[in-house]
Amino acid sequence: MIELKNVSKWYGQFQVLADCTTRVGKGDVVVICGPSGSGKSTLIKTVNGLEPFQQGEVTVDGIAVGDKKTDLSALRARIGMVFQNFELFPHLSVRDNLTLGQTRVLGRSLDEATAKGLQYLDRVGLLAQQDKYPSQLSGGQQQRVAIARALSMDPIAMLFDEPTSALDPEMINEVLDVMVGLAQEGMTMMVVTHEMGFARKVAGRILFMDHGRIVEDSSTQEFFTAPRSERAREFLARIL
Ligand code: ADP
Ligand code: MG
Numbered sequence: 001m002i003e004l005k006n007v008s009k010w011y012g013q014f015q016v017l018a019d020c021t022t023r024v025g026k027g028d029v030v031v032i033c034g035p036s037g038s039g040k041s042t043l044i045k046t047v048n049g050l051e052p053f054q055q056g057e058v059t060v061d062g063i064a065v066g067d068k069k070t071d072l073s074a075l076r077a078r079i080g081m082v083f084q085n086f087e088l089f090p091h092l093s094v095r096d097n098l099t100l101g102q103t104r105v106l107g108r109s110l111d112e113a114t115a116k117g118l119q120y121l122d123r124v125g126l127l128a129q130q131d132k133y134p135s136q137l138s139g140g141q142q143q144r145v146a147i148a149r150a151l152s153m154d155p156i157a158m159l160f161d162e163p164t165s166a167l168d169p170e171m172i173n174e175v176l177d178v179m180v181g182l183a184q185e186g187m188t189m190m191v192v193t194h195e196m197g198f199a200r201k202v203a204g205r206i207l208f209m210d211h212g213r214i215v216e217d218s219s220t221q222e223f224f225t226a227p228r229s230e231r232a233r234e235f236l237a238r239i240l
Contacts, residue, residue, distance in 0.1 A: 001026045001157060001188050002047055007056035009042060009212075016042050017053060018212040024157075027186040031199040031220075034209035035235065040192045043209065044159045047190065048072075048079040061156055077105045080150030080158040084166045086142040088134040088149070094121065095130040098149050106153065113152070120148035124178050140171025147178055157188040164195060194239055200224065208232040 002024040009017040016039050024030050032040050045051035046058050049065050049072035058065040063075055088097050098117025102108045108116070121127050124144035126137075134142050143163055150158060160179065164172040176198050183189055183202035193199065199206055199220060206223040208216035208231070215229045227233050 001028070001061060002190065003057075003059045004043075004046065005057040007043075007046060007053050007058060009046070009051065009053040009055075016212050017046070020056070020212075020214050022207060022214060022217055024188060024190060026188055028205065029183045029187075029189045029191065029203050030205045030207060031203040032190065032192045032207045032209060033194055033196075033199070033235070034207075034215075038209040039212040040209050041161050042212075043214075044161055044190050044192055047157075047159060048076050048081060050076075050081075073105075077101075077153060078156050080147075080153060080155035082143070082146050082150055082158070082160045082163050084162045086134070086139065086146050086166075088142055088146055090134050092133070093130070094126070094132055094134070094137070094145050097134070097145060098130075098152050101149065102152055117148065117152045120151045121145070123151075123181075124148045125174075138171060139167045140174045143167065143171075143175045144178055147175070147182075151182075157190070158182065160189065160191040160193065162192050162194075164193065196224075196236075196240060208235065 004020050004022050007017055007020040020043060034040055042051050046053050047060060053066065060075060063070055095117065098121060099110060099113035102113035102116060103110055118127060118130065121130060124147060126141060126144055129137060164175050176195060180202055203220045206218055206220055207214050210231045216227060216232045227236060
């Protein structure tokens with residue numbers, strides 16, 4: 001479904017991604033972890049064309065992301081992305097946040113978009129909040145709306161970039177629970193997170209990044225019991 005082959009990227013002299021290769025099959029859940037600045041956000045953003053790269057290949061469902069002829073907005077419409085800081089439209093109600101992309105990008109009627117949006121809003125437990133504005137919701141609620149909004153676009157895969165790291169501790173689980181449910185239903189997911197409980201529960205594989213390199217790409221079991229690299233061992237010792 002998602003394939004990265006020898007992807008490298010530089011900012012001037014600074015190499016932010018170094019020869020990154022991995023593949024994510026349909027229904028796979030892959031967790032990406034590693035120290036701050038190691039290139040995790042940059043890596044997942046290459047998948048939906050938010051970060052251009054100078055070398056290598058990224059393909060999503062057979063579409064070459066780096067190819068100048070590829071329609072990146074069409075690709076992005078099919079890949080859901082959830083960021084650390086919710087990124088809801090502040091001036092729109094929850095319901096309008098859910099329908100805007102569907103009507104503008106997918107050309108759905110407002111009725112159809114509303115039905116779909118509310119179905120996902122119900123799934124994340126927030127149907128009663130549909131008339132509120134983002135600022136009237138807690139961080140955890142905003143992030144669940146952001147997930148519902150992404151799902152309303154019927155994505156073929158979901159990318160998450162530290163979706164719980166800006167949340168107060170008591171709100172982390174309500175967001176992780178939604179993500180666990182998605183994983184168990186077979187959604188293809190790449191998740192940058194340091195929530196190792198989540199990783200243990202649903203990830204099939206864990207990538208560990210350091211200085212722009214994927215230094216470890218292991219089964220979850222192997223990562224927690226016998227990490228191959230010294231850097232991953234140190235990292236685990238610090239966060240577990
Ligand atoms: P992570 O998500 O693992 O914390 P990032 O992918 O955000 O790492 O960033 C990787 C590195 O690239 C960091 O050292 C960061 O400072 C650098 N970087 C990110 N964006 C830019 C930019 N626009 N120009 C120069 N360096 C950048
Ligand atoms: Mg990051």
